[in-house]
């Protein structure tokens with residue numbers, strides 16, 4: 001394509017806070033945004049000098065100036081919006097979790113297969129240079145055969161009982177920590193170590209009711225704020241994963257033990273490793289995760305940093321670089337991630353191991 005790539009964003013939560021500055025910094029024109037609340041979407045469009053502000057996503061999707069549609073709405077909308085955007089001939093970046101269930105994710109994947117458009121799930125952490133280094137080291141055999149990997153995620157964002165009831169509290173709308181952060185963790189595990197074939201999972205809701213700001217009434221919370229699962233890979237390695245939104249914001253930690261060595265991705269996204277036949281301290285394999293175009297004001301935390309890298313890769317892909325999106329999470333990955341999430345939920349219900 002000639003000129004700058006052009007984007008429309010549906011959803012102005014994360015879509016406005018992170019994607020507008022990150023994609024602009026990477027050379028994108030943001031030509032339209034869409035939300036449900038007219039005053040809010042108009043205010044955000046005015047603040048960012050975005051020419052079109054819609055409350056009907058179809059208008060954004062059908063705007064000829066939009067090359068790529070970013071779907072940053074609650075998961076219950078992902079399938080409908082992704083199918084419509086692909087049918088309108090747009091490239092699509094869709095938020096995680098892919099959809100409400102694998103059935104929906106499969107329809108999205110099938111629609112992507114028959115289109116010639118880019119169709120990605122926003123698992124942006126795959127674009128962090130240190131995580132890519134880890135992927136390469138695993139491929140090069142640094143760990144040998146994987147025995148176990150432990151992946152933990154500690155955050156505080158559901159601990160306050162006064163946080164209002166939103167879609168996030170509602171399992172039927174795709175809320176909960178397993179979908180929100182667990183989807184990223186499943187994606188990372190599959191990307192680094194291969195397909196997951198069996199899981200045994202447990203989900204907990206610690207705060208059973210929250211106040212609905214619309215009615216002032218308490219509503220039941222049906223979505224999880226803690227999730228833990230064991231996973232077995234096809235090659236017989238195992239993962240132990242736990243995710244909580246009821247802790248302190250200490251972040252993510254991955255520790256992988258193989259037959260030849262260990263790799264640790266710590267809470268600061270630094271990569272450490274040693275082989276068992278070595279003496280001395282661990283080696284530091286960290287690569288700078290900050291993109292040169294990272295804009296002032298956008299936090300230096302993993303997800304925003306990764307979003308700038310992804311935005312840059314997507315821009316290069318639209319400008320004809322065939323390798324720019326190597327290693328991105330496709331709709332096929334989105335389907336497989338969703339199959340794992342569904343199996344974890346099923347395992348929680350049946351209290352048994354579940355085949356993926």
Ligand SMILES: NC(=O)c1ccc[n+]([C@@H]2O[C@H](COP(=O)([O-])OP(=O)(O)OC[C@H]3O[C@@H](n4cnc5c(N)ncnc54)[C@H](OP(=O)(O)O)[C@@H]3O)[C@@H](O)[C@H]2O)c1
Nearest residue numbers: 011012013014035036037072073074075095096097122303
């Ligand atoms: N990849 C990441 O790192 C990352 C980070 C955060 C969130 N996410 C994902 O992004 C998605 C949204 O999360 P969020 O935290 O941004 O939620 P949020 O703050 O609740 O924002 C959701 C946005 O979607 C809009 N919306 C909802 N239904 C719509 C519809 N039918 N048509 C048009 N707009 C609609 C809402 O409009 P109103 O403003 O008018 O209500 C709101 O602007 C989720 O899938 C979440 O998992 C991903």
